[in-house]
Amino acid sequence: MKTFVRRREDFTWDGVPLLAYKEEPGTHFRQVTRQVLSPDSADFPAELRYFEVAPGGHSTLERHQHVHMALIGRGAGHCLVGDEVFAVGALDAVMIPPLTWHQFRATGSEPLGFFCVVSRDRDRPRLPTEDDLKALGANPAVKDFIRV
Amino acid sequence: MKTFVRRREDFTWDGVPLLAYKEEPGTHFRQVTRQVLSPDSADFPAELRYFEVAPGGHSTLERHQHVHMALIGRGAGHCLVGDEVFAVGALDAVMIPPLTWHQFRATGSEPLGFFCVVSRDRDRPRLPTEDDLKALGANPAVKDFIRV
Numbered sequence: 001m002k003t004f005v006r007r008r009e010d011f012t013w014d015g016v017p018l019l020a021y022k023e024e025p026g027t028h029f030r031q032v033t034r035q036v037l038s039p040d041s042a043d044f045p046a047e048l049r050y051f052e053v054a055p056g057g058h059s060t061l062e063r064h065q066h067v068h069m070a071l072i073g074r075g076a077g078h079c080l081v082g083d084e085v086f087a088v089g090a091l092d093a094v095m096i097p098p099l100t101w102h103q104f105r106a107t108g109s110e111p112l113g114f115f116c117v118v119s120r121d122r123d124r125p126r127l128p129t130e131d132d133l134k135a136l137g138a139n140p141a142v143k144d145f146i147r148v
Numbered sequence: 149m150k151t152f153v154r155r156r157e158d159f160t161w162d163g164v165p166l167l168a169y170k171e172e173p174g175t176h177f178r179q180v181t182r183q184v185l186s187p188d189s190a191d192f193p194a195e196l197r198y199f200e201v202a203p204g205g206h207s208t209l210e211r212h213q214h215v216h217m218a219l220i221g222r223g224a225g226h227c228l229v230g231d232e233v234f235a236v237g238a239l240d241a242v243m244i245p246p247l248t249w250h251q252f253r254a255t256g257s258e259p260l261g262f263f264c265v266v267s268r269d270r271d272r273p274r275l276p277t278e279d280d281l282k283a284l285g286a287n288p289a290v291k292d293f294i295r296v
Contacts, residue, residue, distance in 0.1 A: 002243060003229045003230065003232065003234075003242060003243050003244070003245070003248075004229065004232075004234045004236075004240070004241075004242055004243075005240065005241040005242075005243075006240050007237075007238070007239040007240050007241070011239075013241060037217075037219075037241045038217050038243070038265075039215070039217075039243050039245075041215060041245075043213075043214070043215045043245075043246050044215040044217065044267070045193040045194060045267045045269075046193060046194035046217070046265055046267070048217055048219070048241070048265055065191075066191070067187070067189060067191045067192040069185075069186050069187075069192065069194070069196055071185075071196070071219075071263065073239060081151045081152065082151065084151065084152075086151075086152045088152075089155070090155070091155040091159075091221060092152070092153065092154050092155050093152075093153040093155070093161060093185045093196070094151065094152055094153075095150060095151050095152075095153070095186070095187050096151070097151070097187075097189075097191075098191050100151075115219065117186075117194055117196055117265055119192070119193045119194070121193075
């Protein structure tokens with residue numbers, strides 16, 4: 001288990017692979033990278049990941065049974081949790097309850113970086129169906145915000 | 149479950165109690181505050197806490213079976229993990245393996261704030277015995293660093 005992982009100026013971490021998702025037709029995110037900071041250890045029931053959304057980009061609109069706990073790491077943007085949209089900044093905390101739709105967007109000129117703590121043992125995210133999108137769109141603020 | 153918790157300028161979080169430990173003779177920390185940011189939810193196997201050590205202060209020198217994952221939140225300082233002392237700064241990550249002695253100190257003129265992710269289900273920290281302190285002190289760098 002590596003004990004010390006230094007953050008570099010550019011918000012990458014020493015020795016941590018930077019995973020850039022491929023953007024293909026049919027993918028549901030835009031300009032997002034991921035770094036896994038926690039050790040792969042059976043002694044630790046959680047994972048700590050860092051996601052960064054480039055200006056104009058967004059994470060996947062999704063929900064799942066497991067709880068997400070996010071901590072904004074850098075920059076600013078907005079996030080949807082359920083039917084509320086929040087303006088977020090560095091070190092604000094966001095709790096995403098079970099089965100709650102959520103999405104992060106880098107709405108300004110800065111990247112939006114956030115840490116996310118999740119259980120190692122978790123269900124797969126689910127994407128919205130056409131019916132889900134219709135239900136979400138009943139709220140005009142949510143309709144304006146979401147990207148799929 | 150509260151979904152959004154804003155960080156204030158002074159590194160306290162809206163609606164989160166700031167726990168200041170009482171410093172009594174026989175306590176093993178100095179000038180440390182604690183805030184618990186994660187929800188108290190059976191759906192979430194981890195806790196996210198924010199600790200802040202005032203300049204000159206230190207956390208308890210301790211070890212335990214459960215793994216600590218720390219993320220520096222603000223300021224700078226040093227931490228001991230096992231027999232190594234690291235200079236730490238904002239958003240560096242520190243993993244503390246099982247049964248490994250560790251201590252954080254705000255060694256400069258700034259406070260040292262760090263987030264700590266732990267399992268909800270965890271053993272109690274253990275303090276060093278006289279024999280442990282003797283063993284730790286065999287390494288001069290560790291001997292100089294530790295505060296009890």
